Ligand SMILES: Cc1cc2nc3c(=O)[nH]c(=O)nc-3n(C[C@H](O)[C@H](O)[C@H](O)COP(=O)(O)OP(=O)(O)OC[C@H]3O[C@@H](n4cnc5c(N)ncnc54)[C@H](O)[C@@H]3O)c2cc1C
Ligand SMILES: Cc1ncc(C[n+]2csc(CCOP(=O)(O)OP(=O)(O)O)c2C)c(N)n1
């Protein structure tokens with residue numbers, strides 16, 4: 001099963017490599033990993049997407065908790081939550097037809113064109129992973145020049161908070 | 165008080181109560197060595213190889229319960245220390261290892277003797293730190309000792325760039341008495357509800373079994389465990405790491421369990437209906453095939469590390485907490501005495517166990533014309549009245565020591581169980597002797613293992629550490645040979661020790677006493693003579709039977725009920 005694990009950790013150099021090292025040393029899957037400081041600059045928040053049996057996920061959360069730099073964590077997949085990922089995608093947009101088509105697609109997916117050049121458009125799109133996949137499917141494969149995805153971030157709905 | 169980083173380091177050790185540091189100098193730690201030179205409170209012990217230094221600090225820690233401290237230089241000093249650090253990590257031993265580092269401005273430039281010590285040690289430490297600013301030094305050291313010694317203990321590395329200890333930069337120093345870390349708060353007290361549930365199950369068992377490990381030793385909970393076991397009257401087994409936490413000579417003790425455990429311990433594991441696991445981590449040497457592990461049992465597990473619980477074997481009642489605290493809570497519940505064990509069921513369970521015990525699974529040929537390794541350990545036990553500190557290396561001799569020396573006290577049996585590090589025994593024994601100068605200390609070793617850290621015979625002379633080296637010399641990497649005999653059709657690939665040194669002369673070359681013993685009749689006399697030489701290190705080279713194997717044995721991946729017994733046993 002796919003799990004999203006949110007981790008609050010000390011914003012210290014080396015903290016990220018402890019997590020990455022843990023996953024490689026113990027052979028856990030890692031689908032994506034995002035990290036940035038929170039409103040409290042001494043804390044970083046990491047979102048990890050991983051897959052595994054219930055036993056493995058249990059070990060992953062225990063082993064993460066055991067890292068001295070980890071302050072708190074939650075497997076947000078357990079409860080109601082929101083998941084978002086950011087994608088920037090650069091597509092070929094040469095003639096008027098192409099440009100119109102890309103623009104239309106972007107609107108349907110509630111994306112935004114954030115850079116316009118003679119022959120390219122760059123689009124910003126957020127959503128869950130499936131939505132981003134769907135967009136990639138929907139545009140003409142040959143026109144895609146570059147994509148970059150942030151990996152998933154997530155947050156629990158309502159009163160459920162991960163803070164210290 | 166205004167001090168340089170190097171002076172802060174030394175002053176901090178004093179304030180923290182550290183008496184001994186095992187180390188080896190080099191460029192990156194020269195400022196520290198200069199500060200050590202100018203004081204007398206912290207004694208520095210010069211080892212002969214950094215691996216030996218960390219093992220010595222480790223033996224010191226295992227025998228005292230206090231953190232061991234090692235100091236090494238950058239680059240090769242740090243890499244040499246890694247085997248020692250990993251050894252401590254796998255057995256959860258509290259160590260603080262200080263590695264020198266190149267000047268901060270040079271970090272990352274492939275500078276002379278630069279390695280990424282934090283990166284290299286990361287997978288085998290509980291935690292590590294890099295201290296780039298002298299202002300952070302005292303607090304970081306405090307955190308290092310705190311993390312190493314609390315919760316599930318473990319080694320902590322503190323990497324200190326040379327400029328952090330610069331004698332030209334002095335700052336105010338005050339000993340940080342306390343430390344708090346928001347990200348690190350080990351659970352000490354067990355959940356009362358879980359404890360109650362556990363007591364219900366424990367007291368209603370028909371075929372109970374207590375299985376305890378190194379955690380009881382680490383938690384200094386031998387007394388609590390003994391009270392618990394005595395009150396209940398249940399059988400108890402220890403892992404290799406847990407020996408001595410319950411008296412090995414007591415009737416309720418059924419011996420070690422696992423791959424080379426006793427028949428009675430392993431059979432009782434297989435047949436029990438309630439398993440009470442305490443500070444043990446269900447290692448594969450213990451469980452064998454996890455699918456066949458304790459197939460009939462409800463499992464209770466007490467451990468301070470949640471990650472140890474249900475890691476390899478699913479547990480029914482987990483209790484997270486420190487054993488000493490949890491066991492005294494349990495003992496209170498038992499004393500209150502609402503629930504009592506089922507005396508009749510227990511009686512027939514013990515009858516069954518005594519039947520298994522009567523198989524006498526550790527029997528060996530006592531009439532052999534050759535020295536049997538088991539016999540040497542039995543005599544060692546007698547001569548030292550069962551009260552020595554015994555360290556060991558890794559191999560058959562380690563198993564014989566574990567099976568035949570009956571440890572009645574915790575912290576007396578000191579060996580590398582998790583990593584299985586050959587070379588551990590001698591330096592560990594020297595660390596033990598440093599901490600317990602008035603006690604007998606024996607290092608049980610093999611002719612292969614001893615050669616991995618033999619250079620520490622030199623340190624032993626310098627600091628007058630008269631341990632007794634009991635070399636069970638079978639001219640084979642016996643444990644390897646045994647596997648080749650059983651599983652590789654006797655193809656003894658590279659397991660014969662060619663061109664062995666003359667250990668007697670070698671011991672003498674290092675300034676010690678050497679003895680070679682070739683006949684069973686001479687074993688006891690030699691041991692007595694050696695232990696009578698209180699102020700000399702004696703190297704006893706016992707020429708033992710080359711063909712002896714360790715029994716019983718459960719082949720890797722088999723169940724507890726599928727034991728190989730010794731040929732003597734099968735004949736009987
Ligand atoms: C050649 C060889 C053969 C071996 N054969 C055997 C064998 O036949 N049988 C055998 O048993 N072993 C054997 N071993 C050793 C084996 O590899 C393991 O090292 C050993 O079984 C682990 O012991 P343990 O379960 O007691 O765990 P330890 O490694 O001692 O772990 C201690 C546990 O206690 C917990 N703990 C620590 N402190 C506390 C505290 N204060 N409160 C609560 N919990 C705490 C820890 O979290 C951990 O889970 C062999 C090793 C070698 C090298
Ligand atoms: C550093 C290291 N290398 C290799 C091994 C694998 N190994 C385990 S036991 C053993 C043989 C030990 O021989 P010896 O010290 O003579 O002990 P014996 O088994 O003969 O009693 C070896 C090579 C190990 N445990 N540690």
Ligand SMILES: [Mg+2]
Pocket residue numbers: 559610611612636637638639640641642
């Ligand atoms: Mg040998």
